[in-house]
Amino acid sequence: MLTVPVRQLGESERRAVERLLDRDPFAGAQVAERVAARGLAWWRADGRILGYGARRQLESICWVGGNLTPVLADPSAVAAYADLLAGEERFCSSIVGRADAVLQLWDRLCGHWGPARDVRPNQPLLAVDALPSVPVDQQVRQVRAGEVDALFPAAVAMYTEEVGASPLAEDGGRGYRRRVTELVRTGRAYARFVDGRVVFKAELAVVTRRTAQVQGVWVDPAWRGRGIATAAMAAVVRDALLRVAPTVSLYVNDFNLPARRVYRRCGFRPVGTLATVLF
Template sequence: MLTVPVRQLGEAERGAVERLLDLDPFGGAQVAERVTAHGLSWWRSDGRIYGYGSRRHLEALCWFGGHLTPVLASPAAVSAFAELILSEDRGCSSIVGRADAVLGLWEHLGRYWGPARDVRPHQPLLVASAPPAVAADPGVRLVRPDEIDLLYPAAVAMYTEEVGVSPLTDDGGRGYRRRVMELVRGRRAYARVAGGEVVFKAELAVVTRHTAQVQGVWVAPHWRGRGMAASAMAAVVRDALRRVAPTVSLYVNGHNERARHVYARCGFRPAGEFATVLF
């Protein structure tokens, strides 16, 4: 039996949820964006949010939708969330968030939900709050709505390379294409085009009042090694800081030394560690 209350939260507790999310503006950014967009009414959202703690003192959160994301979850909160979640079918495609909580959840859930397709236990979380010293590539710009067909093949290539499966598998790519269109129309997708093709791309996949989280960074294979990545990322960071949010954040696989070097050159500093479990 649970000794500390774990319950699904509703709109009446939105203020407490937002205060808790403000305590971890980078680790909880993905959840914060969803709460801002849809509130806590389950019928308006694409997931549910659970709280750990008494009604007077909310201590931790866990988002359960397309992704499972714990926020500020202590080991006791992780155990309580896992006990509740085990009563439901998996449904989510990944567990992602602060490494200690994600790996703790996976320790509880793995024997029931496993095997995972991939576990990425060391993903440095990085944050930049000032324009990079690196000169920005003037060729990197926002993608226009009439350029969806130009961007989409690069987005599919990035997703397949990074995640390990094609986004075209489940529904022929219709859902993924809608997501790419949303990012473009929201002025959150960047690219450099050369010779009629996208040779660099990145998106502001998550935006809150605290941060713009960059995902989907990709350089075309035949353009790699030319030294373009730092100046291209510098362009993204400068525009995002000027136009979107007071910080830019991202998380990167720990073994990707080349990318980590690029981000360091662009002024990103460590802000903890993420982990991801992929199904």
């Protein structure tokens, strides 16, 4: 029997949650952004936060929403979360977080929620806090509001290639287009255009006071192998560090060696390993 129960956290424990998230600013960035934007009150959030540990000594949290994200979850916390979640229907589209916690959690939940569409057990988590030493592509810039139509096909191509499923499948892409439009509106979308066509793109998908997390990095297949990615990525890192956050972070599949070389040239260093379970 578990001696430390899992409980749903509310706004009264927000400071404890924020202190815990500060201990893992890169792996917990997505959760930190949601807490900063909407707090912990269930009627304002699009998910719930479970806590493990005594009220005055919170040890771990787990975001339960469109994604399931354990943060600072040791084996005891993982077991507690799994015991609770195993009795619930799965609503999340993925489980993502530090690899040890995610893989242990999935091992306990796979019999209840399986099968997964894909399991990616080794995704290096990288971060940089210094301006790139490599040349910057001056043609990479923030996407403007009137350029969403040009950006959207590239975003769909990136998502389909990365996730293995089209974002247009469920609702014709309306939800995904809203997301892309919001990234453009908030100055988080970058691209290089050639004759009105996107040949490179990336977004600051998550922004907290500790880090700007890059996702959606993509080069048009016709432009791959020409050596544009390093300078283009350096432009994104430079702008994000000067304008948005004190660090830039991202995670990448271990088998994507070309991307890992690009990030290394831009100054990224390893800060951990994530894993993702996709449904």
